Amino acid sequence: MSAGPESTHGSSLGKGDGLHQQVLASFPLCDVTEDDLTQNPQFCKLLATLSQHVDQTGLTVPLKTELEKTEQKLQSQRRHWLHSESLHKGLQEMIQDHCIRKQHAAVPPDQSMFYETMEKCLLVAQCVRQLDPSSATNQDQPSVLGLNPQQILELMPSEKNVQRMKQGLPRELEKHLKKKCLSLLAYYQPEWESESEGLKNSKLSHLSAQLDTEKRRAENLKETCRENSVLLQRQTQLYLSD
Structure with a gap:
């Protein structure tokens, strides 16, 4: 940088000046030291001005808002998929x-x-999805072995057996999920394995909150480690530049 009024003004800020600290705090991910800002006052001013329009990750306010909306939509779709996938996996485990x-x-x-009916329903649903993925992909796909979804649906169990299976499914699924939760509790807190059923049920009601807290x-x-890593890198650069 050439010497001149700007350099003189930049030098007058000095190390530890509030402007430098503001810039360093606004861009923690940037590989910039306080010496860099002191020696390049114009660059320091540019970053200070830029910090008023972007966050610490470099996103502008409109872009961050749009990103948050997109992430919320993605999270909603992910929850829906995880719900369906978890239910399907639970039925297969049963x-x-x-x-x-x-x-x-x-x-x-x-x-x-009951289980034969449920297994046939799952297999038919899976085959229909493979033959007709248009609902998920919006694309046509050549038929497999000349079959169409309607032909596969004809292999469904009788309506009477399906209705009977649907009536008993919530109860059986609840028993299966409770068994899995108790297994998780026994792994997470082995000392509770020998306790009574009532105490286990009481403990299960708090298990989700405990796992969320952990x-x-x-x-x-993890975030603290990341911040410490950035700080250590910055201090190392300052040490090597002295």
Whole structure:
């Protein structure tokens, strides 16, 4: 930078000046030191002006607002997908557990019919989705083996069995999910495994909040580590430049 009035003005700011600290605080991700700002006053002014229009990540207010809206929409779609995926996975686990039980003990006929009906419904739904993905992709796809979704739907179990399965599904699914939650509780807090059913149920009601608290704590620690890493890098550069 050439010497002149601007350089003199920049030097008059000095190290530790409020403007320098403002710039450094506004752009924590930038590889800029206080010496850089002192030696380049015009650049310092540019960053100071820019800091009034962008946040610490470099996004302008309109762009950040648009990004937040997009992220909210994405999160909503992700929650919907996770809900469907979790439900589908839970039903598959129930079918697998039933198959294992059949290998070790006799299963009542009505229970076998329940799981056979559910398995057929899942398979038909999966095949229909493979044959007709237009609802998800908005694109036509060549048919597989000359089949169409309507032909696959004809393989559905009888309406009577389907209705009976739907009536019993919420109860069976609740039992399965409760079993999984108790397994998670036993892993998370093994000392509760020998407690009574009532105490376990009481503990389960608070498990979600505890896991959320630990998740936030882990995220805060990660953010602190990131900030410390940036600070250490900046201090290292200052040390090497002296």
